[in-house]
Amino acid sequence: MLRGTFQLMKSVNKTAILNKIRLAGPISRADIAKETGITPPTVSTIVKELMAENLVAESRLGKSKGGRKPTLLLLKEDGSYVIGVDAGSKTIKAIVSDLVGHVLARAEVEIYPHSTNEAFLEQMTAVIRTVLSEIADQCEKVLGIGVAMHGVVEIESGISLYSSKTGLRNVPIKETLEAAFDLPVTVENNSRAMAIGEYWFGDYGYIQRFSVINIGRGVGSGLIVNDKLCYGAQDLTGEIGHVSISLDGDVCSCGNRGCFETFVSGDAIVKRAKKMIQDAPDDLTAEKVYAFAKEGKTDYIHVLEETGKLIGIGIINLVHTVNPDQIVLGGGVMKSADFLMPQIQQTIRERALTEKAKAETKVVISKIGDDATVLGAAALLLTELFY
């Protein structure tokens, strides 16, 4: 249970000031005091501590507003680094990032087909070694490793329980990496990592309820409320790929029919195209559907427009359940955004419950794009540092 102690009081203020500098920096001590309501002496004391911890640094002097020039404070970006790993179903990506999402090193490998747990973990270890070698002289600044793993993940133990795409089961990621690198390791579901990446580095500022929907081979989402990821009683928060939007339809990988995922994933788009278009090629992919649409082939445009409508329905369901302040769309399917977004927006205007929601529901395309997940993985460590 939360207890009111001096440490609590202090950490609340420290967190507020650190995040003010992170989000509003460069900023003076005086402005921090004004904007947070914390008194100037307290701000000074805490800033001194943050500088001692190598998290904050003084930069140039600001403009005088009629008196002494303010000393502007900034996050000390290169004071610490974090490693992010994006373990997808086809490749493993790793990066080294600083505190504000600058990528200092990057590496990627393709996963062997029919890989074993051992081979998979060896590949992951190797990619991390590669990026570490690129910052060899600054390795001691690395705070930890965050892993975004596709499929079902047990967060506490850091074990990847199950992946329908690779067939891997019970991969002890956290244990293996902690032993190999002697660094703290956090493992997270890929959609939730993506949400953290987008929120942390997408420059949105503070948003009370922030939701990122990842539409690719599968559909997942991450919900961030008051700067914190939501998990739910059984870690199912955000599994909107398996929300039913139809009483019938194709069988989903989860065994049910009617799942949102079976209507809007990459595979679903291919299936729809083949059904709607007689002369569709056998080796059609979602990428090709988009390519044909861009070439102006109306049949393929219709396929994407239909998909856009269905994505809109899924979004409305999310709006009528948790009503986020900001919804961000990402993942492979959203590369076709130019054909999807108009339909998504129209569906929202048609179906949202109130005039206010029709007008104010905010849906945008991911600002970070492909790197959102791997940066989010890295940011998993930052969350602990900053809160």
Add this chain to the structure above:
Amino acid sequence: MLRGTFQLMKSVNKTAILNKIRLAGPISRADIAKETGITPPTVSTIVKELMAENLVAESRLGKSKGGRKPTLLLLKEDGSYVIGVDAGSKTIKAIVSDLVGHVLARAEVEIYPHSTNEAFLEQMTAVIRTVLSEIADQCEKVLGIGVAMHGVVEIESGISLYSSKTGLRNVPIKETLEAAFDLPVTVENNSRAMAIGEYWFGDYGYIQRFSVINIGRGVGSGLIVNDKLCYGAQDLTGEIGHVSISLDGDVCSCGNRGCFETFVSGDAIVKRAKKMIQDAPDDLTAEKVYAFAKEGKTDYIHVLEETGKLIGIGIINLVHTVNPDQIVLGGGVMKSADFLMPQIQQTIRERALTEKAKAETKVVISKIGDDATVLGAAALLLTELFY
């Protein structure tokens, strides 16, 4: 922005202690200290204040565990009262309640058909006067009035914007009642009030994510996370009656097709029965469907079983979106629980995404029943008092 101040520290501890007494009382100061982690002197100081504020009282002595007998503390139930009003589409109910949900007085009127705003507000004022007159000698103990209003409500202004059932629009409830009684007034949506009532007086203890689904003439829900109601960006959190579970279906009052509400509301049950049963009477109601089912008429049992399945799908959608720790079902339709619940439970076991969720998803029938909404309205005031 949250600030670390002495007031914060104090209020955190005061809230923790007050709620410990509320939920775990009768309890000794020593046990409060042990269970909250707050030190005994601090507990004593704060308890002294709570007693001075008439919120807490000493009761009998407890059993000695080998030393001095503990003085047990209890909520001073009759120190303050609150008024709750449940303004449905047919009647207005009002009660006076103490701090633990004991009803001291109660009154109810039927709303005039085609009522005007003025007549409606006059009826509401009259019902409140009636219950107040019953506790005439203790009126000064009343802290305020909470109103649970059906339809769309603007919470800040306390205006009822729109009701499809009565046709009323822009009823200035808060303003009118505050002028009439000179007491603080809070107006809330009926499903959210029901959630608060169930959570506050249903004796569940602390539940991190608590959801109440109200299935009656319409379908709504309330979500309580960390003891607080969730609203969302446009106050749409919990509008699961308008989550799409089908790509076609009957037109909903909101104008869309496929809404959850059009499959499981009272009207939907009647429609389903008429469709499935050739000789169904013209004046069939949901109550009658239940009565026939109880008489053993299998056709009607099937209608309810089908409804149970669909409710199950709606619940699974909620689980895969916010994954509550506890889901409570209430409202008129749930009077048929004996036919609905087995199907609901089975659907959850069939469709939940993981084994853990199949086994652990907790769905129960409202413990409070009909009074949940009106007690929740009253509890709106208590929320402020206790947090």
Add this chain to the structure above:
DNA sequence: TTGTCTTAGTTAGTTAATTTAATTAAGAAA
């Protein structure tokens, strides 16, 4: 019955961290 041990709760004094008020720093404007 008396002494010792246990548990409950209070009192006195200490400590952590904020706040207020005063002070220094440094520049702008007249």
Add this chain to the structure above:
DNA sequence: TTTCTTAATTAAATTAACTAACTAAGACAA
């Protein structure tokens, strides 16, 4: 050059927690 502003720090005061020691009151065993 004086006066006014804004920025930041220092010193003292305040808040509300914590520690340690103490009183209260009963259990239990010799």
